[in-house]
Amino acid sequence: MQLDNLSRRLIERYQHNLPLCAEPWQAMADELGCSEAELLDCLQRLDAAGVLSRVGPVFEHSRAGASTLVALAVPPERLEQVAELVNRYPEVNHNYLREHDYNLWFVLTGPDRQTLQRCLRDIEGATGLLPLDLPMRRAYRIDLGFSLEGTP
Amino acid sequence: MSACICPSDATLTRRLIELTQAGLPLVADPWAWLAEQLGISSAQALALLQRLQADGAIRRIAAVPNHYRLGYRHNGMTVWDVDDERMAELGPLIGAQPFVSHCYRRPRRDGWRYNLFAMVHGRSAEEIDADRQRIRQLLGNACRADDMLVSSRILKKTGLRLQKAENPLSRHTTEPAPLDSPPARRMTGVVGKAGAEAGAASPQEKAPCSE
Incomplete structure (x- = not known):
């Protein structure tokens, strides 16, 4: 635009x-x-217009709660069903389909680690798929910012 | 500011997160709106935000752009199996590259060997391939394997939320008018079209990268 x-x-x-x-x-x-x-x-x-995804606070969830990156290897024929199931959890706030055996990637966020673990067990039980639980160990960059130079 | 938060603050903080994680309403006086929701004064609401920021619980207050709409339509989650011994030196180096929006160390797991994640964004597939190549050069022989996972669809993208905002000002219940094609979708729970971006957004925001 x-x-x-x-x-x-x-x-x-x-x-x-x-x-x-x-x-x-x-x-x-x-x-x-x-x-x-x-x-x-x-x-x-x-x-x-959706140019801004939001205007507001960006929370540090290691301080204000817990979060983790989760991946599932979903058989292609079950993708829609599993994605829909995963999306129903309020703890899930991003969910991307990616081209890999681990094809479903989402972020879980909650007030504490226990809540996340419960949620992971739940998802495992409901899907029969073992989630890859990849909490951040260290951040080397967390900024999101882009130059608008040369944008149309 | 001290990290100690008194009980009433903790409750207020939780409410504040619920109310603002999907964004502030773009009204003339956002603090008055927030204060009313929290049942405190405007000055107290602002002071609470300032305290949380000083404390590190709020990283920043920002106008968080949507990369996709800014023309950065390609993204790749590059993942790297980096020698643990060299991570302290190489993690910050990769994180400092201008084309990397998020860079995190994460644990290895059975069936998952990669311990460094770097999200790259570009205006073309070639651009992100070049970014990946550049990271590969920087890591050199400290890297044993790598991969790049490109996103093919956004299946869900929301600001973090502990609950769905109920106020009529909630901005995530209306579909933004498409401005260009293909239209980017940013709806909660909507299965988007191909060509999605990841991100993140927000650091937490968006990217499958934040914690």
């Missing part, structure tokens, strides 16, 4: 950190040289 100048600058500048102050939209507007109304309108447009 075409990003206008304000949208582009807004994403470049704020994909990592919004000001955590009493009037965040105003503070952002001041920095970008627009009005608060324009800023909020821009955010709403980008959000509605």
